[in-house]
Amino acid sequence: MHARQVIAAAHSTKLWLSTAQAVVDQTVIVAILVFGAWPAFWTGWHTVAGPAVAGIGAVLLGRQYRALECMAHEASHYNWTRANRHLNDLLATALAGVPTGTRLDVYRASHFLHHRRFGTQDDPDLVNYRQLRLEELDRGNVLLFARDSLSRMPAYRRRWKVTSMGMGNLPLRPLVWAVVLAIVPAGFVWGSWSAVVAAAGLWLLGYGVALPVVRFLGESSEHIYTGSQTVFESTVSNLGLLQRFLIHPHGDGYHTAHHLWPSVPHHQIRKLHRRLVASDPDGYAAQLRHRTRFLSQPVRGLRREGRAGPRE
Numbered sequence: 001m002h003a004r005q006v007i008a009a010a011h012s013t014k015l016w017l018s019t020a021q022a023v024v025d026q027t028v029i030v031a032i033l034v035f036g037a038w039p040a041f042w043t044g045w046h047t048v049a050g051p052a053v054a055g056i057g058a059v060l061l062g063r064q065y066r067a068l069e070c071m072a073h074e075a076s077h078y079n080w081t082r083a084n085r086h087l088n089d090l091l092a093t094a095l096a097g098v099p100t101g102t103r104l105d106v107y108r109a110s111h112f113l114h115h116r117r118f119g120t121q122d123d124p125d126l127v128n129y130r131q132l133r134l135e136e137l138d139r140g141n142v143l144l145f146a147r148d149s150l151s152r153m154p155a156y157r158r159r160w161k162v163t164s165m166g167m168g169n170l171p172l173r174p175l176v177w178a179v180v181l182a183i184v185p186a187g188f189v190w191g192s193w194s195a196v197v198a199a200a201g202l203w204l205l206g207y208g209v210a211l212p213v214v215r216f217l218g219e220s221s222e223h224i225y226t227g228s229q230t231v232f233e234s235t236v237s238n239l240g241l242l243q244r245f246l247i248h249p250h251g252d253g254y255h256t257a258h259h260l261w262p263s264v265p266h267h268q269i270r271k272l273h274r275r276l277v278a279s280d281p282d283g284y285a286a287q288l289r290h291r292t293r294f295l296s297q298p299v300r301g302l303r304r305e306g307r308a309g310p311r312e
Contacts, residue, residue: 003279010264010272015081015091017267021250022071022095026181029064029099032057032206033182037199038190054202059246061206062214065100067249069215070266072096074250076108079265099178100211101171115262118231126225128159134220139295149216156216178203217294218247222255224289224298235259236298237273237290247294256288277302 036057075092078085089104097104114125121127129135132152138144179200186199221238228234235256238244244253251258251269257276258264264272277285291298 003276006275006279007261007264007272010261010268012268013079013081013083013265014267015083015087018071018074018080018265019091019095021266022068022092025064025067025071026095026099029061029068029206030182030185032061032064033178033199033203034186034189037186037195037202038192054205057202058205058210059214061202062210063246063249065207065211066214066218066247068096068100069102069211070248070250070252072100072102072104072107073111073252074266075104076111077262079263082263098173101174115259118259119225119228119234125219125223128156128219129223129225131159132156132220135224135226137220139297142295145295149213149220153212153216157212160212160215174207175203178207214247218252221247221291221294231259232256232287233289235289237288238292238294239290240292240294243292243294256290 036053072092074080075088075096078088080088080092082088093104096102110124113122117123119126132155134152137148137152183196183199183203187193187196189195218238221243222236223234224236225234237256238248238253240253247253248255251266254269254273257269257273261272277288285302287300288302289298289300290302
């Protein structure tokens, strides 16, 4: 298929698939809160197992909430459905916006500036990168990177609050959503008010602590503005398996393809990326700035493995 036909076909939305994905993401969050509450906080709190389960649960919650934020991002581009934009926003708000506290109209206005005014003083991401010095994060090893990242978290949270009109706090809608669908049900499942407290604590760790960290890790690894002249040059794709699962779910890791064609939905973006690599080995594939390991610096050019396609 010709490249233009491939790109055109990739713009096709599937409302049922995006809706189902958000429902699955919500269901996993509820399951973690309900079934992780008791063993995480009460049966083994004074042992290694209790804090370990709580920590793992919080990280998984952070990932799931980030996945829902990615689905809200998809909706901001009308990638759930362009046939009915009102339905796009209605479903995305109910299934992704309420649990995460995302106001779709506010986020869309800010995010469209990032795309339409990319690399200018109006680009909110460029402002973040400069004010937080994100390109200077030390990726020499885990400890150095953790030190640099944690030192920037307070300022990052303040910037998130400014650009999102409060979404960086713990707003009411996500708390009500969690109470109704997970925290109170945890009490019924375990037959104890202690489980309600435990589920609430786990939610606070996942939503209030892990999610901002996961979001920061994702947003700080998507661009290299310094020395870049075009969107293609300054955008980084994060293609490692762990990156795509934990930090950049739902196709968010294929960030270069997204910036080139932001109306390609999450369920098509990886396929489009792979087809571009195969059909344009001397252009897209050879010049793509990417990383496959979280701490590595981005490099240009994807290696090929015979006919198996790009190594990701």
